Amino acid sequence: MRILHIVDRMDPKAGGVCQAIRMIIESLKHRNVESDVVSVDDPKMRFQDDFKILAFGPAENPWQYSKKLLPWLICNLGNYDTVIIHGLWQYYSFATYKALKERNGEKPVVFVMPHGMLDPYFQNAPDRKLKAIRNKIYWQIIERHVINGCDALLFTCKTELDLAKLPFKPYKPKIEKVIGLGIKAPPRCTTSMVNAFYDKTGLTNSDDFLLFLGRINRKKGLDLLVKAFLQLLDNIQMPKLVIAGPGINSDFGLEIINLIKTRPELKSYFIFPGMLTGDLKWGAFYACEAFILPSHQENFGIATVEALACRKPVLISNQVNIHNEIVAFEAGLVEEDNLEGVLNLLSKWMIISNKNKEMMTYNAEKCFKELFQYQSIANKIIELNNSMNEKYFEYSVEG
Template structure:
């Protein structure tokens, strides 16, 4: 089986969707499933050259076009390219199935135009982009999205052979996002690869890359640094409980996607905890796994999160998970006994950290062990990957 993934970009900083494609590729290849990607990236983009899978970048390679896009707020991230629809129409039949990843970009509109009446079965992963949270915080964009729903996204989902939601929570939330809502929706679990490498070497590599931390204990945040992620409330909550354990620090790692770090650092200084928060930037490879393995716990204080692949990665490393009930995998965390879940406000995040700090070393270790077991049962891609292949084959059209 050969699957084509349609996605706006193969840039790793795009987040979970493209990372999930990369991580699951070796496992699915072992199952007889090879994958290729078509994206809206320009051919000269650096992340295209480093893509580990065959990729067809159909974006416009033009400096003047790039400057023009930046002048128009909505189109700056939409990614229009005249090459996309003709290419997809011409090449769709080469694939056993096509998976469209994400909505609200030209990759979704173009896929609707090219695939809705075609012969190749296609499927859609909304990746949390139908969560009503976004309509609440950006009501103007909701109007634009409703219009797009009528002309492209709604049509894309209605004609798809299947729409895959990674959790039951995501499926339930999506039904109230836009009208009319018609699709063949089902839950197809998402996962990640188990962790490899030498833990000691990885931890040493991370601490060497974050010298301000020294040998101190720490709670880890690792994700994009963005208001949606609740980093500001995490700092405020940590300031309230930091006195309970003077030996533990907070590491906030990840790319600064909106230029927010300086403001957060100022808030930490004002709260008197600036020297107890460390900012190593985006971590990859052994540095990333060393951060996970060396932490006391992983915290994700998001106001909205569809899957949160970092939660699965933390559980794979046997680390307790501290998160909110706005992360759609929170039920899996609770069911596994893998961590603590609270609301996504200051009071909730303060309780989250407070409860964890009150645990004994033995209780923390037991929670970590349950987290590891929960990963094996619920998020290991070696188990979840075949489910995706079976879901596609069950359409009755894919080979």
Template sequence: MRLLQIVPSISLIYGGPSQMVLGLSKALASQGAEVTILTTTANGDTGQAPLDVPIDRPVEQDGYQIRYFPCSPFRRYKFSLDLLRWLSAHADEYDLAHIHALFSPVSTAAATVARSKNLPYILRPLGTLDPADLKKKRYLKQIYAALFERANIAGAAALHFTSDQEAKVSDRFGALTRDLILPLGVSIPTPLPLSAHCNAPLPLSVRTNCDSSLPPKLLFMSRIDPKKGLDLLLPALEQLLSEGLQFKFILAGGNPQDPHYEKQIHDRIQSSPLKDSTTITGFVSGDAKTELLRSADLFVLPSYYENFGIAVAEAMASGIPVVVSDQVHIWQEIQQAEAGWICNCDRTSLTNQLRVALQSAEERQRRGANARTHALEHYSWDAIAQQMLLAYQQLLTAD
């Protein structure tokens, strides 16, 4: 099967939802599919230089190919006429296109080109059809949907949602299409023995608890963005400190597209009682990210809306129990697996769940083991790729 994966950018600056296309492509290739990623050189919307990569020629990586195209004429909107021209010229060489993102000009145009060339395509909305997300620039999105996205949704072989809840709440603008519900995959790290944790190459302030008398380490690792619920989390942690509960809070992440908000969060911590209990690491990736996950005792993400939550799944794969809001759309799976604690999107509920989680090391260990088991069974890339290829085949043979 010859597959296209089309995504506006795979730069790290845009976070996990874009990066997951790399993991999916590698896993599909390992199952025998021929995969080509079409993307742009976009690397941020605030003046960053484009990705320094070869242009419009195949870059071989992990068994699949990537073709990068320059952003032109609208660099800010990750738009590329060259990408669309290439797609139009080569569409008949592929069986199916998996297009990632709606309300992004290059993805919108790619779906239109695919439809004109009779290339079946799947759309993955990345949470853009969630009512909470649609409130942003609401009127502009209504016009955009009426002009473009409704027809793209109606013409798609399927809409790819990463959870039942994401599919349930998504607005289709009156269009009818099939739903493909499959979670995203994550790399499953090899667990380290406790002695290795103790020697992990991390600052002492964020190493795992080699001494059970040390306070537990609570990790927030995600983009620092208003939707992530930090306005709930910081007051909740301040309340727990005032009650005498001890913990170390690790804030990992950044937001190069909104450095002003990131600075607000840092300033808030520096001027609060949390200052002496907090380590701010900035953005982490690679081995540093893996070791940071391995060092944590509890992961927290009280987002206002999250269609999947890749960071949550990564934490679970590392054997860390999680505290998430009921707007992280895999919360029901977490609850059923007893892999963490679920709160509402309010400070009192979050404070209560964190209090319970932080007070019992034994329960954290039990739920962390459940989290890893669930991730192994449901979020490994091999399992996702097998299910995805089967879904592709079924969609291509459907009436």
């Protein structure tokens, strides 16, 4: 079986979708499924992956248009059993739809994996009013044909599936399937990992800290987190806050820095080590007290699952789509994605007994092992693909 994954970016700095693709490919590899990726990255860029990435960029325009992409798809889609379009609203999903229409030969099974891009948040957020209007127009002209014309929509969790039904009409996918998402078990904690993280940040093993790991972006609720920290530091002794991720030099990142500058005496509580990968990232997870993500919208939250896998409780908003699973396993705390909610997250964490925190660490690992290990993803994709092929075979025989 051979699968083609189509996406805009595979650069790890681009966010969670490319990391989700890597996990899916890793899962499929263990079932002897070959995967290639088509993107519009700059072909000069090199990523440390053991699968083929065909880059048709750089596409440095808002629609991510690449004139090289469509001709290649028309010629090569027939070489694959299955195509998975990862994400929406960019040229690559339209190009795939158009290539399938123009092909005369054999066509693969086509799945679309929205990765949260049908979430109502993106139509309702106050700072996205123009983009929301654009999306409504784009839906009517292009995207509804992609969604309603593919063989199945694939979702990471049931909450994502339920939310996807709300913002756009007509919404009539042929099949909706939750395939989940998960990660490979992390490497075991070593002294060198933790020490590498301490060397990077200047922290020591006597420093308690909470970990925010993700893009420094307004959607992640980081401004609420910093405001809540500053407010609580006036009254109680708090751990430090490590804010790890790309984007500190963005306009929003500078907002965060300026917010902290209003209280210069508290500056030492905030650590900005930049984007952490490899041993540095795992050292951060293993050394922290807990992971925190007060996001306004999080389709899945890969970093949340990585924290669980490292036996760390997670403090998240109810806009992280796997929050119901966290509550069910008592693997962390969940609150609203507003300042009051973040204050509640932090305040509740500070008064939880050590015994209950230890129980949360046990529950975090249990939650990961039972729900978020990556092996089952490949099984669900293969089973769905086989069922599609059986339907086509029955149709051709009856015809």
